[in-house]
Amino acid sequence: xxxxxxxxxxxxxxxxxxxxxxxxxxxxxxxxxxxxxxxxxxxxxxxxxxxxxxxxxxxxxxxxxxxxxxxxxxxxxxxxxxxxxxxxxxxxxxxxxxxxxxxxxxxxxxxxxxxxxxxxxxxxxxxxxxxxxxxxxxxxxxxxxxxxxxxxxxxxxxxxxxxxxxxxxxxxxxxxxxxxxxxxxxxxxxxxxxxxxxxxxxxxxxxxxxxxxxxxxxxxxxxxxxxxxxxxxxxxxxxxxxxxxxxxxxxxxxxxxxxxxxxxxxxxxxxxxxxxxxxxxxxxxxxxxxxxxxxxxxxxxxxxxxxxxxxxx
Amino acid sequence: xxxxxxxxxxxxxxxxxxxxxxxxxxxxxxxxxxxxxxxxxxxxxxxxxxxxxxxxxxxxxxxxxxxxxxxxxxxxxxxxxxxxxxxxxxxxxxxxxxxxxxxxxxxxxxxxxxxxxxxxxxxxxxxxxxxxxxxxxxxxxxxxxxxxxxxxxxxxxxxxxxxxxxxxxxxxxxxxxxxxxxxxxxxxxxxxxxxxxxxxxxxxxxxxxxxxxxxxxxxxxxxxxxxxxxxxxxxxxxxxxxxxxxxxxxxxxxxxxxxxxxxxxxxxxxxxxxxxxxxxxxxxxxxxxxxxxxxxxxxxxxxxxxxxxxxxx
Amino acid sequence: xxxxxxxxxxxxxxxxxxxxxxxxxxxxxxxxxxxxxxxxxxxxxxxxxxxxxxxxxxxxxxxxxxxxxxxxxxxxxxxxxxxxxxxxxxxxxxxxxxxxxxxxxxxxxxxxxxxxxxxxxxxxxxxxxxxxxxxxxxxxxxxxxxxxxxxxxxxxxxxxxxxxxxxxxxxxxxxxxxxxxxxxxxxxxxxxxxxxxxxxxxxxxxxxxxxxxxxxxxxxxxxxxxxxxxxxxxxxxxxxxxxxxxxxxxxxxxxxxxxxxxxxxxxxxxxxxxxxxxxxxxxxxxxxxxxxxxxxxxxxxxxxxxxxxxxxx
Numbered sequence: 001x002x003x004x005x006x007x008x009x010x011x012x013x014x015x016x017x018x019x020x021x022x023x024x025x026x027x028x029x030x031x032x033x034x035x036x037x038x039x040x041x042x043x044x045x046x047x048x049x050x051x052x053x054x055x056x057x058x059x060x061x062x063x064x065x066x067x068x069x070x071x072x073x074x075x076x077x078x079x080x081x082x083x084x085x086x087x088x089x090x091x092x093x094x095x096x097x098x099x100x101x102x103x104x105x106x107x108x109x110x111x112x113x114x115x116x117x118x119x120x121x122x123x124x125x126x127x128x129x130x131x132x133x134x135x136x137x138x139x140x141x142x143x144x145x146x147x148x149x150x151x152x153x154x155x156x157x158x159x160x161x162x163x164x165x166x167x168x169x170x171x172x173x174x175x176x177x178x179x180x181x182x183x184x185x186x187x188x189x190x191x192x193x194x195x196x197x198x199x200x201x202x203x204x205x206x207x208x209x210x211x212x213x214x215x216x217x218x219x220x221x222x223x224x225x226x227x228x229x230x231x232x233x234x235x236x237x238x239x240x241x242x243x244x245x246x247x248x249x250x251x252x253x254x255x256x257x258x259x260x261x262x263x264x265x266x267x268x269x270x271x272x273x274x275x276x277x278x279x280x281x282x283x284x285x286x287x288x289x290x291x292x293x294x295x296x297x298x299x300x301x302x303x304x305x306x307x308x309x310x311x312x313x
Numbered sequence: 314x315x316x317x318x319x320x321x322x323x324x325x326x327x328x329x330x331x332x333x334x335x336x337x338x339x340x341x342x343x344x345x346x347x348x349x350x351x352x353x354x355x356x357x358x359x360x361x362x363x364x365x366x367x368x369x370x371x372x373x374x375x376x377x378x379x380x381x382x383x384x385x386x387x388x389x390x391x392x393x394x395x396x397x398x399x400x401x402x403x404x405x406x407x408x409x410x411x412x413x414x415x416x417x418x419x420x421x422x423x424x425x426x427x428x429x430x431x432x433x434x435x436x437x438x439x440x441x442x443x444x445x446x447x448x449x450x451x452x453x454x455x456x457x458x459x460x461x462x463x464x465x466x467x468x469x470x471x472x473x474x475x476x477x478x479x480x481x482x483x484x485x486x487x488x489x490x491x492x493x494x495x496x497x498x499x500x501x502x503x504x505x506x507x508x509x510x511x512x513x514x515x516x517x518x519x520x521x522x523x524x525x526x527x528x529x530x531x532x533x534x535x536x537x538x539x540x541x542x543x544x545x546x547x548x549x550x551x552x553x554x555x556x557x558x559x560x561x562x563x564x565x566x567x568x569x570x571x572x573x574x575x576x577x578x579x580x581x582x583x584x585x586x587x588x589x590x591x592x593x594x595x596x597x598x599x600x601x602x603x604x605x606x607x608x609x610x611x612x613x614x615x616x617x618x619x620x621x622x623x624x625x626x
Numbered sequence: 627x628x629x630x631x632x633x634x635x636x637x638x639x640x641x642x643x644x645x646x647x648x649x650x651x652x653x654x655x656x657x658x659x660x661x662x663x664x665x666x667x668x669x670x671x672x673x674x675x676x677x678x679x680x681x682x683x684x685x686x687x688x689x690x691x692x693x694x695x696x697x698x699x700x701x702x703x704x705x706x707x708x709x710x711x712x713x714x715x716x717x718x719x720x721x722x723x724x725x726x727x728x729x730x731x732x733x734x735x736x737x738x739x740x741x742x743x744x745x746x747x748x749x750x751x752x753x754x755x756x757x758x759x760x761x762x763x764x765x766x767x768x769x770x771x772x773x774x775x776x777x778x779x780x781x782x783x784x785x786x787x788x789x790x791x792x793x794x795x796x797x798x799x800x801x802x803x804x805x806x807x808x809x810x811x812x813x814x815x816x817x818x819x820x821x822x823x824x825x826x827x828x829x830x831x832x833x834x835x836x837x838x839x840x841x842x843x844x845x846x847x848x849x850x851x852x853x854x855x856x857x858x859x860x861x862x863x864x865x866x867x868x869x870x871x872x873x874x875x876x877x878x879x880x881x882x883x884x885x886x887x888x889x890x891x892x893x894x895x896x897x898x899x900x901x902x903x904x905x906x907x908x909x910x911x912x913x914x915x916x917x918x919x920x921x922x923x924x925x926x927x928x929x930x931x932x933x934x935x936x937x938x939x
Contacts, residue, residue: 033351038659040687042680050383051403054355057381058407061353068683070676070697071383082891085898090677090890093913094684264403265395272398287406346664363696364716367668370694371720374666384696577716578708585711600719 002300002313003112003119007130007170010313014299015170017312019138021295022288024307029062032294035303036063042095043069044087044111045122046102051264052122052132055286056099059293063303068095088115097301100124118300126162132263133166134292139285140220143259148174153214155182156224156244156269158189163263164224165193172201179205180214184240187230211244215253221246223262225269247271251279261285315613315626316425316432320443320483323626327612328483330625332451334608335601337620342375345607348616349376355408356382357400357424358435359415364577365435365445368599369412372606376616381408401428410614413437431613439475445576446479447605452598453533456572461487466527468495469537469557469582471502476576477537478506485514492518493527497553500543524557528566534559536575538582560584564592574598628926628939629738629745633756633796636939640925641796643938645764647921648914650933655688658920661929662689668721669695670713670737671748672728677890678748678758681912682725685919689929694721714741723927726750744926752788758889759792760918765911766846769885773797779806779840782850782870782895784815789889790850791819798827805831806840810866813856837870841879847872849888851895873897877905887911 003009010018025032041060043053048071057067082090084102088111091098098115100108101122108121123129141147152171154164158181168189171177179198181189188207198205208214215221226244231237246260251274259281262270266282274280298305299312316322323331338345354373356366361384370380395403397415401424404411411428413421414435421434436442454460465484467477471494481502484490492511494502501520511518521527528534539557544550559573564587572594575583579595587593611618612625629635636644651658667686669679674697683693708716710728714737717724724741726734727748734747749755767773778797780790784807794815797803805824807815814833824831834840841847852870857863872886877900885907888896892908900906924931925938 040684054381054383054404054407058353061379061381066687067381068680068687068693070680081893086891089909090912091680093909093916094680265399267394283402283406286403290406367694367696367717367720371666374692374694380694578712580707596715596719599716603719 001118004130004296004300005109005112005119005121006128007133007166009130012173014313015134015137018134018292018295018299019141021298021305021312022134022138022291023142024305025294026288026291028307031306032063032298034064035298035306036060036065036301039063039065039097039301040095041065041067041069041297042091042098043067043071043122044091044098044100045070045072046100046107048072049101049123051286052101055289056120056122056293059290059297062290063294063297065297084110085114087111088119092116097297120296120300123162126160128166129162130166131289131293131296132163133170134296135285135289136163136167136222136261136263137170138288138292139259139261139281142284142288143281144219147171149176150219151178151180151217152220152222153180153182153218154189154222154224155211155246156226157187157230158183158224159187160230161224164189164222167222168193169197172197172203177203179203180218181205181207182209182211182214182244183207184209184244186232186236187226209243211246212250212253215250216255218254218258221254221258221260223260223266223270225267245269245271246274248273248277251277254279314431317443317609317613318422318425318432318434319441320446320479322443325486327626328447328450331447331605331608331612332454334611334618334625335447335451335604336455337618338607339601339604341620344619345376345611347377348611348619349373349378349614352376352378352410352614353408354378354380354382354610355404355411356380356384356435357404357411357413358383358385359413359420361385362414362436364599365414368602369433369435369606372603372610375603376607376610378409378610397423398427400424401432405429410610433609433613436475439473441479442475443479444602444606444609445476446483447609448598448602449476449480449535449574449576450483451601451605452572452574452594455597455601456594457532460484462489463532464491464493464530465533465535466493466495466531467502467535467537468524468559469539470500470543471496471537472500473543474537477502477535480535481506482510485510485516490516492516493531494518494520495522495524495527495557496520497522497557499545499549500539522556524559525563525566528563529568531567531571534567534571534573536573536579536583538578538580558582558584559587561586561590564590567592627744630756630922630926631735631738631745631747632754633759633792635756638799640939641760641763644760644918644921644925645767647924647931647938648760648764648917649768650931651920652914652917654933657932658689658924660690661924661932662686662691662927665689665691665723665927666721667691667693667695667923668717668724669693669697669748670717670724670726671696671698672726672733674698675727675749677912678727681915682746682748682919685916685923688916689920689923691923710736711740713737714745718742723923746922746926749788752786754792755788756792757915757919757922758789759796760922761911761915762789762793762848762887762889763796764914764918765885765887765907768910768914769907770845774800775802776845777804777806777843778846778848779808779844780815780848780850781808781837781872782852783813783856784809784850785813786856787850790815790848793848794819795823798823798829803829805829806844807831807833808835808837808840808870809833810835810870812858812862813852835869837872838876838879841876842881844880844884847880847884847886849886849892849896851891851893871895871897872900874899874903877903880905
């Protein structure tokens with residue numbers, strides 16, 4: 001039995017198979033609308049994350065399956081002290097696969113050690129959110145045609161942004177990717193990402209502070225939110241905030257085929273005047289989210305792909 | 314693509330078509346139990362309204378469709394600042410139709426401007442709740458046989474009662490309806506309802522304070538809740554409260570075929586000794602609620618009516 | 627129309643029929659996967675109880691049915707004062723059967739008096755939780771082969787433990803059962819259980835304080851949680867706590883075929899080193915929970931058992 005706790009749980013080949021399946025589902029949704037008939041996902045969300053939960057539920061329903069679960073508020077108010085290990089065993093009696101969101105790092109891993117059904121990490125603290133990374137990869141591949149030889153810029157809060165770390169971890173595995181980290185000093189990418197991820201792969205990377213100067217060089221831009229509470233002072237926040245906001249004016253500096261990704265929700269780090277630009281890819285990511293999660297569910301449930309006659313993993 | 318934000322979004326003819334379809338569904342539920350197979354409603358309830366949410370969900374399931382959504386508590390606790398515009402775009406990737414409840418007036422309208430799927434307003438602040446009005450119309454038509462030439466009394470909180478304003482807006486469009494507004498001074502029907510709705514249609518209306526004196530004249534009685542917090546003083550509340558409570562004794566003053574409507578939940582403005590009277594129509598309204606919402610979902614999803622072979626709108 | 631408010635609502639023969647059906651479902655789940663097609667359960671949980679709710683929902687889905695409902699947080703925050711009587715009438719329009727959890731004793735009974743569909747009590751305050759008792763009975767019968775001639779020990783909080791009282795109420799109805807009540811003085815079984823239940827049936831019972839001394843005599847051990855807040859003082863709690871914890875060492879004193887039951891969630895009253903012992907039956911109870919609830923739903927909905935061609939009750 002396989003779980004998905006960390007994006008790196010899948011080899012490059014397995015990742016390719018998942019993304020290929022997600023593409024096939026996107027092209028032929030009807031062929032997959034009953035492959036999970038009679039199967040059930042439990043969405044165990046120990047903290048609210050409405051978008052992610054609805055995406056998983058919609059993915060399972062689109063495969064013909066069913067949904068049970070909880071959505072955060074209930075669990076936080078009614079904690080009777082049951083361990084994640086016990087809960088995962090209990091839920092194994094009610095469902096065929098678990099998608100777990102938890103504020104504590106490692107909780108989904110613990111669940112996977114005790115459950116008798118596959119567990120998908122749907123975000124654990126600042127740690128991992130592997131299906132989001134698969135969505136980012138699918139979107140980049142779809143819009144650029146490949147996952148290597150890409151100059152990608154990450155902009156905003158690179159210190160705490162879990163989706164950034166996770167996508168970097170994945171992209172270093174492909175040849176010749178070049179990384180620009182665009183952030184204020186306070187929010188630079190952590191030392192361990194540089195030492196443990198970029199350097200071992202000899203990846204080319206640059207830490208810069210200007211979005212405008214960097215934009216023209218990029219094949220892909222990955223925006224993240226800059227949260228006010230991350231700054232030392234209100235003054236500092238106000239001084240820097242606008243620097244890391246993408247608007248139509250700044251976007252004019254970028255290549256005409258440079259997709260703009262963002263894991264959502266956005267607040268004001270991307271102006272709404274960018275939404276209609278054909279480079280805006282963040283709502284495409286949302287759509288891909290459903291297909292990627294359908295593919296992951298099929299893979300972990302070992303469902304045969306009706307179009308290829310083969311299992312995914 | 315059509316939305317339902319305000320009851321007046323539907324013409325008189327469209328309203329008639331919706332009510333006719335709701336009647337057909339009520340008579341032949343089995344004929345409609347698979348017309349929405351593979352379709353999905355997202356119930357986005359930014360404030361809790363259990364009855365309304367369950368009614369929409371039960372309507373979609375009764376058409377063969379599926380449900381995803383959230384129920385208030387979760388969203389209020391976990392607001393990450395996403396706009397309604399962005400949420401409606403995101404959810405458009407997961408569902409085929411949205412039912413949105415929101416404490417702010419206008420939120421469902423904004424959602425409808427950005428979503429790529431139909432939006433139903435399931436109540437926005439004190440503003441609109443169009444499916445409730447359709448339910449009221451269906452119930453009156455069912456019990457009186459017509460929607461014109463009716464003397465209807467509205468009793469209770471006519472100042473803040475959104476269902477009252479909305480039903481008046483609709484009923485003035487039919488010929489020869491006569492309106493009695495029965496309330497304490499503090500809770501009289503707003504000036505704009507009189508100036509903008511009743512007068513332009515030359516509708517006959519009376520503002521009165523005695524339920525008992527008015528009851529014998531009415532063809533239909535529409536009760537609403539008088540909330541304690543609406544009053545200036547506790548004394549005033551206690552003095553007036555009983556005046557606007559309907560009990561079996563007062564009901565003896567009414568015509569034998571005068572239906573009593575109430576949008577529910579009721580607290581004590583209708584005594585439970587009225588429940589068994591055959592004029593009590595408020596639980597019939599609940600039942601009609603499911604059929605009206607099934608009809609609205611079919612209409613907005615442009616599903617062909619299997620009994621007529623035609624689309625509704 | 628039948629409801630399930632109290633375990634004793636079912637005669638011994640009816641209880642046997644329910645347990646027999648649960649066994650058949652466990653053996654042949656596929657034969658029952660569509661018997662409730664088009665039927666809908668409403669899970670009305672006025673306080674959160676995630677495990678119980680998921681169990682009921684999973685039971686209904688496994689019969690082919692659908693689910694609507696609420697999960698506690700929403701209702702507690704948004705109480706508009708509707709009575710349980712009104713809510714049960716409203717929900718009768720949306721569903722075919724209700725499972726209700728409520729903090730107040732008697733609420734499900736009131737609901738059953740006003741609803742037009744069957745009501746299952748899913749726990750009302752410290753009062754009743756009849757499906758849990760049926761699960762306990764099914765598990766004991768499955769592991770011991772019979773429900774009479776059993777020496778059963780109840781350990782922990784016997785004063786407030788609703789599952790204990792309810793299981794005792796049921797087990798006295800079978801011949802020759804012998805009861806050991808193992809608890810600190812503060813948490814002894816209530817006088818009314820002894821006077822109203824054990825004595826009228828002439829059941830043999832013992833009130834003891836040592837788990838270790840009692841263990842060797844038992845055919846079945848039923849553990850419950852000892853909550854810190856039940857004690858008069860912190861000292862008293864710390865002094866007694868370990869006495870009522872079951873670990874592998876103590877378990878060595880028990881018969882090799884003595885199942886250990888626990889209604890879950892457990893906190894630390896059963897050490898995890900017991901989990902791998904083949905006498906640990908608490909996760910089997912969880913599995914049986916789904917089958918018992920499937921059987922109860924079928925019984926109350928008067929669904930014909932496809933394997934016997936008969937109705938259950």
